[in-house]
Amino acid sequence: MDKIVSFIIPSYNVEKYLNKCLTSFLNLEVLDLIEVIVVDDGSKDQTAQIARNYIEQYPNVFRLISKENGGHGSTINVGTAAAAGRYLKVIDADDWVITENLKEFVDKLAVCTADVVLNPYHQVDMMTGEKTVWKMFLDQYETIYTLEDVVRNWKNFDRCFAFHGICYNREFYQKHRYELPEKIFYEDHEYTTIPCSYAASIYPMDLYLYQYLVGNAEQSVSVTNRLKRMSHVEKVTEDLIRHYNAHPEFSGAAKEYIYKKTEGVILSYYVAGCIMNPDKKAGRRDCVRYNEMIRSLNPEIFSRVRKKYQIYEWMNRFHVSLHLYEQLLHSGLYNKIRNNQKIETDS
Structure with a gap:
């Protein structure tokens, strides 16, 4: 069965987090329609073995690509090149998705043709569990917008034109493919800007999916x-x-x-x-x-x-x-x- 969406999981020494991330994709209603590609960026811990455990149980869902360390951007480059789904979404290994919302997300993507799909998301404090909402402010969702519409109403859209909110049509992304720089942090700004600048159609959903963990001193945003x-x-x-x-x-x-x-x-x-x-x-x-x-x-x-x-x-x-x-x-x-x-x- 054709895959509707490929989730790419950049992973480097994330044995503490990866089980939670990968388990969040285990919604039985969508397992035939998604693939989850773990890109191990030269980890020194049990990251790759954890991924293999999931592959053993769900060989048609999970994949592992192991590579030499090249940084976050390099894992996205490798993962997007290997993806087979109609859409691409990157989820960092210390984050996760809302399992119960996967079915609706995949169903909507199955009939979507837009170049770019946007979703609201939650920022989750790792110490308190408190969730901060990052959303759009639109009168109408699940309709096509253009970049003209977006820039004209930027403050209604801007928070979801972010790494955690964006999802690309795979054919569109490959057509306008941009190789992200290796061993550079904050390259996610390039990921959400350069391909998207070619977009003719943008489709916002009022459906939360990405759960973005914050409060880790090791994060690039500290x-x-x-x-x-x-x-x-x-x-x-x-x-x-x-x-x-x-x-x-x-x-x-x-x-x-x-x-x-x-x-x-x-x-x-x-x-x-x-x-x-x-x-x-x-x-x-x-x-x-x-x-x-x-x-x-x-x-x-x-x-x-x-x-x-x-x-x-x-x-x-x-x-x-x-x-x-x-x-x-x-x-x-x-x-x-x-x-x-x-x-x-x-x-």
Whole structure:
């Protein structure tokens, strides 16, 4: 039987988490319609053996690809190339899906032809179990939207144009295939931006699937790792701007989509440099150098983010803490400013 969706599981030393992830796919109503591809990125623990255990029990569902360590992007490259389903969705090995929602998800994909499918998702705190909702704000779901519709109503869509919310039609993805950089963190921004910039049809569902675990100090989004990997954000920013520059033939909507996604990466760098870095002068110097790179690559993009940088620079000079910054993000004042498009969150 043809597979409707391929779930790709990037895996590196995830023996603590992988059982929960793989077990979440065991919905008997869909096992003939899905494949789950574990891409073991040179793990040193029992990751591969755990995957083999599932293959022994469900050989028509689970697959294992073992490779030398190349980083998260390399596992997506390998997994998407091997996938056979009509659609592709990547689920990190320390995350999982809502088992009972798989049937509805697969049924909807079975009759879907859109290039890109979006779903809301939950962010789950690993210490408390508290769930934060990341969703769209649409009057109508399960209808086709274009990139023109998306950028015109960006704040209604933006939170689900993320790694955890996006699902690609496999033929569309292979047609516009982009090899993600190896051994670079935050390359998921490229995964959700570059192929999607070609999309002619986008199909949002009001159905939760992805469960994104947060609170692990080993994660790339932790403060320590964000400061340590500033150069990775620089690389991703450069890749996105070069993609923007390389396609003058793109529609205004496609260019604006790339810009909005790139801007989110840029603002995340400002947060790390201006707010998270305890050495305020050093963080400011990093941002000045980063801004020069942006300006040299595309003066128009730099002009659009410059005023927003000035706000982060002001917070840096007044030693605004990360805690206070997060309070400001949730304040009525911030929301008023955000609605006036003077400052945006780095998500």
